[in-house]
Amino acid sequence: MKRAMILMLLFSLIPVFAQILFFASGGTIYQQYAFVKAYATGLLGTLEGMESGGQTARLYFQGFGMSLLFFALAFFSFEGRKKLLLILCILLALGISLLSGFRNVILGIMGTLFLFIMLTYPKKRIPVTIAVGLSFVTFLVALTPFIPSLPGGVQRSLSFVPWYDIPYEVRYEAEVSLEWRFDIWDMAWEEVPDYLVVGKGFAFNKSLLDAYTVRYNTRINAFIAHNYHSGPLSLLLDLGLAGFITGTLLLI
Structure with a gap:
């Protein structure tokens, strides 16, 4: 060990x-x-x-x-x-x-x-x-x-600590990043009911991904690539409820 x-x-x-x-x-x-x-x-x-x-x-x-x-x-x-x-x-x-x-x-x-x-x-x-x-x-x-x-x-x-004197640009970047994740989670949650029984799987449309990469829409780009920035959401949406339960048990 x-x-x-x-x-x-x-x-x-x-x-x-x-x-x-x-x-x-x-x-x-x-x-x-x-x-x-x-x-x-x-x-x-x-x-x-x-x-x-x-x-x-x-x-x-x-x-x-x-x-x-x-x-x-x-x-x-x-x-x-x-x-x-x-x-x-x-x-x-x-x-x-x-x-x-x-x-x-x-x-x-x-x-x-x-x-x-x-x-x-x-x-x-x-x-x-x-x-x-x-x-x-x-x-x-x-x-x-x-x-x-x-x-x-x-x-x-450490930008979450309220009394810290964090430069504006650093705190702003951190807040934008948080909003970015919230947007992706919202998009993912909207699709969860459609994939509870059979998950989405891991495949994605590369042409669609490339199109949004060119437009520099990083939120939709990450969503299309199944990059939800959330382990539980990834298990639930890509593998369905059965995959979520199995994956959670394996982690435990």
Whole structure:
């Protein structure tokens, strides 16, 4: 098990190095993405942001951050001498993941910690949960004076915190992204009743997708490609109710 965790951590570094190479070369070295999946829109947006300052520069290291969290939980404990190492790794994983600009990374990390505590420390659930929760709140409060000087990706990830002094363009971009997701979810929910018994499947009309790509309608483009940005909705709409139940049980 621990060997698997080590390998997972090491392999999660591959996309990190691929991005560093891409950004350090100004986008001229991209051949590594023939072997590593690329989030092309995000990479180009970050490259533009680094060069012009007109967009939020985001580093998509959240995969490595989550792998580091799992590694720390597997090797260290909230008890004993390794407690400080575990806390350090959790903070490092959080910091690395925040660079991505994704607000849900915080939910993922805190949710993972909560489940880990519930399952690993059944007799200390309440005190450990309170300690972790208070530590997180303290972390958010302590960051307050440093927010204006933090990288744009971190600011975007934390844009939901009401008292933070987030630059207008960063907060606006985050809000537009949220509205974008709500629009896709609305479109998906409208079709759910038609595909409860037999799902839509995974095929899509490439010609239609290309047409909306040319028009740069990213909402409809994502919807046509079944990119609903919601795991439960993807299961329900593409696989139907039976697929949703089966997929949920497999995840549990």
